[in-house]
Amino acid sequence: MTNPLQPAGRRERKKAATRRGIADTALRMFRESGYESVGIREIATEADVAVTTLFAHFPSKEALVFEQAADFETRLVAAVADRDEGASVVCALHEEIRALVQHCTTGDATGIWTMIEQSPELSTYAQVLELRYARTLAAAIQAAPDLHTSEVASDTIARFAMAAFTLARQSADPEAALDEAFGMIRAAWSATQSSEEQ
Amino acid sequence: MTNPLQPAGRRERKKAATRRGIADTALRMFRESGYESVGIREIATEADVAVTTLFAHFPSKEALVFEQAADFETRLVAAVADRDEGASVVCALHEEIRALVQHCTTGDATGIWTMIEQSPELSTYAQVLELRYARTLAAAIQAAPDLHTSEVASDTIARFAMAAFTLARQSADPEAALDEAFGMIRAAWSATQSSEEQ
DNA sequence: ACGCTAACACTAACGGTTAGTGTTTTGTAT
DNA sequence: ATACAAAACACTAACCGTTAGTGTTAGCGT
16 A cells, blocks of 8 residues: 555654645645635645644745755756766756756646746745755856866856746747757856866 | 925925835844844834834835835946947946945945845845846846847846846955956857847 | 654744724815 | 815734744654
């Protein structure tokens, strides 16, 4: 009955089940009635947990919506760190972000993103995540052993890449928008590489 | 007694006075005790207004801190729209943002920005403003009569410029950081201009 | 079997924000 | 001058997300 691939302990399984129950309930209620008109207390009641339990699993109401995007950060960092030898960082990012945008603009993730864009609170939270990921990405770029990039340059490229993701996601033609933005990123990156010293 | 340069009506003068009174009181209290430990009700009491009056003048607690940066948006747009004939948008932005960074990192504005960076709430709000300004700036760039820039390109450059401002402001050597970032921006901009059609 | 710890529940509150409902002030048209 | 409409302001009470404090239960290692 229980999935044997899950962590062994009954305790952790129950914890994960509670977590999933909360997230699923919340998302369902958000879809039914809209994000803003569903209160935390209602979600907790519906999911049959205490409000404090909900906040033990999720840091905020907004985080309930972004539960699914948990691997976003990991994938970005991996794209930079594990890219093929000799492959450009920009190319690796371009491909990875193309896949991420595609994932967001097709399938059942679409509904969630329209919900996010309709709520100021969620949009703000998305922005906060964007900056957080940009910081992580910048660190990953600077940590790449085959590159010697200044802090400003890596910060800038990372922010640029995240902005490209967001712009493409919001665009009518995501593929084209992303390619155009990455054309600019490539140029900006070249400028830092050619003016390298030492 | 009253400043004759202010708007004529007694009503508007009183309104402006109330507004300034609230903002000044709030900023003083924030400086004395820290942003987070001063409550809205305390500010209202100290400024001798009702809480609802406070929120009639400012949309949120955070907005009290950013009262002084009201002309930021205007200056950015003006830098693009009113630049010398034939001058590059990037150069105009570079100069204007250099001045803005200098204003933030010297003088009495310094204390406010350290306060902002110490408070997650204020940092988030600053981010929201950054994006708002980037949007306005993008519209200004696209509206420039002597340019024909795609929506993606202007959005990207605008975001890039705002990111440069933030990065420079946070940097140990703001001037150098800004110049480095704008080197990249210039390259990105050139890429869009050279691949122009029609 | 026993104790330790983590997960969860419950109540109550805090702090920003808003709705509802007047009251006073000010500009304007009579 | 006077009356009227609108804007500014006040007050109460609440809403909503979030947290602290305090127990209670259930699983894990010994």
